[in-house]
Amino acid sequence: MGEIQADFFEGVGDDSLPFEFDTQSIDGTITTVGDKIYVIGGGSNDETDGIDVRIFNKSKGKWDVPTTLGTKPAQCKGHSAVLLNNDRILILKKDSTPDDCTWFLEVDTPYVREKKEKMGTEVVAWSKGVKAHAPKPIVISGPSGVGKGTLISKLMKEFPSTFGFSVSHTTRAPREKEVDGVHYHFAERTSMEKEIRDGKFLESASVHGNLYGTSIEAVEVVSDAGKRCVLDIDVQGARSVRTCSLDAIYIFICPPSFEELEKRLRARGTETEEQVQKRLRNAKIELEEGKSSGLFDHILVNCDLEICYQTLKKLLGLDGCTGTTPIDGSSVKNVELPNGHSISEVNQKIFIHCVTADPGKKNLFVLDVSSLKGGAPGRTRGLNMYAIDPFANCLNGGLKETNCLNGGLERDANGIILT
Ligand SMILES: Nc1ncnc2c1ncn2[C@@H]1O[C@H](COP(=O)(O)OP(=O)(O)OP(=O)(O)O)[C@@H](O)[C@H]1O
Numbered sequence: 001m002g003e004i005q006a007d008f009f010e011g012v013g014d015d016s017l018p019f020e021f022d023t024q025s026i027d028g029t030i031t032t033v034g035d036k037i038y039v040i041g042g043g044s045n046d047e048t049d050g051i052d053v054r055i056f057n058k059s060k061g062k063w064d065v066p067t068t069l070g071t072k073p074a075q076c077k078g079h080s081a082v083l084l085n086n087d088r089i090l091i092l093k094k095d096s097t098p099d100d101c102t103w104f105l106e107v108d109t110p111y112v113r114e115k116k117e118k119m120g121t122e123v124v125a126w127s128k129g130v131k132a133h134a135p136k137p138i139v140i141s142g143p144s145g146v147g148k149g150t151l152i153s154k155l156m157k158e159f160p161s162t163f164g165f166s167v168s169h170t171t172r173a174p175r176e177k178e179v180d181g182v183h184y185h186f187a188e189r190t191s192m193e194k195e196i197r198d199g200k201f202l203e204s205a206s207v208h209g210n211l212y213g214t215s216i217e218a219v220e221v222v223s224d225a226g227k228r229c230v231l232d233i234d235v236q237g238a239r240s241v242r243t244c245s246l247d248a249i250y251i252f253i254c255p256p257s258f259e260e261l262e263k264r265l266r267a268r269g270t271e272t273e274e275q276v277q278k279r280l281r282n283a284k285i286e287l288e289e290g291k292s293s294g295l296f297d298h299i300l301v302n303c304d305l306e307i308c309y310q311t312l313k314k315l316l317g318l319d320g321c322t323g324t325t326p327i328d329g330s331s332v333k334n335v336e337l338p339n340g341h342s343i344s345e346v347n348q349k350i351f352i353h354c355v356t357a358d359p360g361k362k363n364l365f366v367l368d369v370s371s372l373k374g375g376a377p378g379r380t381r382g383l384n385m386y387a388i389d390p391f392a393n394c395l396n397g398g399l400k401e402t403n404c405l406n407g408g409l410e411r412d413a414n415g416i417i418l419t
């Protein structure tokens with residue numbers, strides 16, 4: 001049996017808690033992991049702050065406020081918490097919207113351990129739980145002016161429901177026809193640097209004298225929509241994404257010759273002569289790295305645009321596709337949990353008991369967390385929630401999924417049984 005946590009705002013009578021730890025003054029949930037007690041919520045009255053976390057270190061007898069990475073969940077009327085795998089705490093928010101009720105606070109995952117070592121402080125990381133599995137992203141790299149943007153635009157135009165573009169942040173000034181939030185999120189250097197320090201970016205790099213970066217949110221919003229994310233980033237960015245273990249396809253685009261690259265860059269007419277020179281100097285290094293580093297799964301030469309585009313489509317398994325079917329149509333929705341619920345855990349299944357006055361409503365749900373994927377700094381994917389009938393007369397006498405009694409249960413598009 002997993003550790004069942006006290007509900008928010010309820011008192012906790014736990015004899016194993018240290019003397020110095022005054023449970024009466026604690027408003028949040030309490031989860032013990034080794035010699036640390038994680039108190040989640042109840043610390044701040046500022047609703048814009050999100051749910052906060054404090055740690056009581058039993059061996060030192062003192063409180064720590066950890067560095068909190070990722071986006072905090074918004075405050076709510078209460079939550080339940082349960083420790084999973086000794087490295088993350090599942091948080092089920094009460095009375096929250098279906099796409100905002102399941103969160104994970106990572107306390108000892110490899111990502112958090114790496115950050116603790118780097119930062120030399122206590123670290124925790126929030127990750128939102130979602131149902132949809134993410135299709136493999138595509139990382140496209142290559143020197144400036146080679147035609148990455150042109151190829152990506154063609155892909156988006158032909159397959160709008162299959163692909164979604166990861167909108168990067170940059171500190172460079174917008175070009176004439178560039179729209180903020182569409183081509184880039186144009187940012188101030190200081191605010192972008194702060195967000196990078198706060199762990200909001202998957203990768204970032206200084207490219208041609210400006211700061212560029214892929215925020216975690218930029219990739220996750222595309223995946224949440226069930227689309228395949230396309231990243232247009234430089235070679236440094238591709239290397240960072242590889243090391244942060246994003247399971248992606250890495251494609252490098254080459255020009256047919258250096259002279260042709262120079263011609264295209266100048267013909268685009270978006271850079272000053274000084275900037276063109278800088279980009280061409282960097283292109284030499286990128287071309288060497290791209291072709292020789294083994295970083296890329298595929299190298300494409302963009303000589304004739306149409307031929308290169310057809311090769312790209314083939315490589316992505318799209319030749320012959322109509323361009324209208326999403327790769328994964330599932331969305332993010334979960335079951336809406338009422339304010340009154342309690343949770344328990346058996347064999348990586350979380351049983352959620354909901355208090356409902358309506359006898360016709362299902363009140364017992366199972367959240368299967370046995371095949372979770374991802375996690376901080378991104379979403380935690382692969383949640384599977386379904387309703388069960390606790391009174392069903394199963395052969396094995398155990399709890400039984402309602403649809404083993406009644407195969408005709410009505411489910412929504414996400415496989416969630418409609419109550
Ligand atoms: N195969 C091609 N033949 C001739 N011109 C091309 C070809 N592909 C792209 N171009 C042109 O080359 C210029 C640069 O292309 P694009 O802006 O797509 O490059 P990019 O790799 O995205 O550059 P950056 O990294 O600077 O954003 C554009 O004017 C585009 O129309």
Ligand SMILES: Nc1nc2c(ncn2[C@@H]2O[C@H](COP(=O)(O)O)[C@@H](O)[C@H]2O)c(=O)[nH]1
Nearest residue numbers: 144168204205207212213214232233234237
């Ligand atoms: N490492 C990253 N590189 C990025 C990102 N977004 C774009 N880029 C690369 O920057 C250059 C220049 O782009 P431009 O729009 O100023 O011409 C180009 O090679 C892009 O691939 C990013 O988020 N991270």
